[in-house]
Amino acid sequence: MSELKKSLDNFLLQLADERGLSENTIDAYRGDLSQYLEFVERSNCRQWCDVTNVMVMNYLYSLKDRGLAPATLARKAAAVRGLHRYLLRSGQTDNDPAYTLNHLTKASEKFPPAVLSLDQMEQLLSAPDQTSRTGKRDHAMLEVLYATGMRVSECIKLNREHVNLEMEFVRCCGSRNHERVLPLNGQSVQALREYIGDRDQDPAKEAPDRPLFLNRLNKRLSRQGVWKILKYYAVQAGIKDQFSPETIRQSLTAHLFANGAPIEFVDELMGRAPHASALRFPRSRRQPLKKIYMAYHPRAKKENE
Structure with missing residues (x-):
């Protein structure tokens, strides 16, 4: 046995x-x-x-x-x-x-989005044609979604001023206008540099409240527009599993846990209500978010190796 x-x-x-x-x-x-x-x-x-x-x-x-x-x-x-x-x-x-x-204990609960493997995620992130302007935008958006785990609704609210490429972080506004500062990894920063540089030869002269991710009419991308983009690249990457706007976020959660990330860190990064274990310790006794991020995020961890 x-x-x-x-x-x-x-x-x-x-x-x-x-x-x-x-x-x-x-x-x-x-x-x-x-x-x-x-x-x-x-x-x-x-x-x-x-x-x-x-x-x-x-x-x-x-x-x-x-x-x-x-x-x-x-x-x-x-x-x-x-x-x-x-x-x-x-x-x-x-x-x-x-x-x-945890939430799959009742038949009435909605089944969660599919979880992509690391290989599938790499295929999805590399699917856009990075030689075109639209492809650079889509690549940057995919990298940001996987780097931060932010929701699509949060991603489309981003303005140029919310991104600091020198310090490698992005300010994200979640539900109830709760703002959190999220780290970026090197690949997401590079993708954003290429997209912003291609969009405007002098990004410093942009209006601070200009949307970060623009559609073909130079207006803010809609949630429906992002969903169509994600679905298109999922097909291009050969992902046959169920796919939804939450798939990238759910996959990052699984990848962080697989790397041994603490529950309270994952909750903080994702903007979820603190897990009970996180409330037992004052913030000063926990490591900074950026340090934990570099240790457990699959792409940031790879950069440190």
């Missing part, structure tokens, strides 16, 4: 002993998790600590592609989430790759 199977069996025993679940319920858990175990083993994982966020999401999307009902998907997601919570509590893993499934 493999170590994976042994841990799964121990989890089922724990459910029966501590929670007193019926035999039928345990059998349902066993069926759902045996299917998950087969997927994990086909992914060449020999230990539960080898499982990643992206792998968990890919498993659920493989089920969704088979046309399973939302209630069935929610049940299987809950089983996977429960297993990984058990593995974390029992010290068999030091992270929870199913953390992003």
Whole structure:
């Protein structure tokens, strides 16, 4: 018996002993998790600590592609989430790759956007034709979205004055006019330099409130316009999974967790409500956002290697 199977069996025993679940319920858990175990083993994982966020999401999307009902998907997601919570509590893993499934506990919940692998993300970022003006804009926009994890609605609000290429940061205005300062990595800075330089030979003379990302009529891009752009490049990059405006943001979340990023850092970067663990420590005891960003963001981390 493999170590994976042994841990799964121990989890089922724990459910029966501590929670007193019926035999039928345990059998349902066993069926759902045996299917998950087969997927994990086909992914060449020999230990539960080898499982990643992206792998968990890919498993659920493989089920969704088979046309399973939302209630069935929610049940299987809950089983996977429960297993990984058990593995974390029992010290068999030091992270929870199913953390992003927290909200998939009810059949009525909307299924989250697909999660792209690092290779798929690289293909998406390199899809625009960077020799054209439009291609430079689209490349810069994709790089900014993946560099910061900001929402599309936040991205289209950006003005030229919100970007500081020398200090490598961007000021982002989220919901309820909450502003946060987000780091940029070297590739996003370079993409912005090429786009801004191509757009205006003297960007310093631009009106400070001029939109950063312009359409063909030199007006601010709309959310619908950005969605069409993203969808076009997803097709060009050969991405066949479900794709939405949230896909890049969701993928960055998964990639950060896969690199071991602290939950409170991810919440801060994404502009989410602070996780409970983040509230236990004063800000002065936590590392600066930029320092953590350089350690855990896939592209920034690569630049430091």
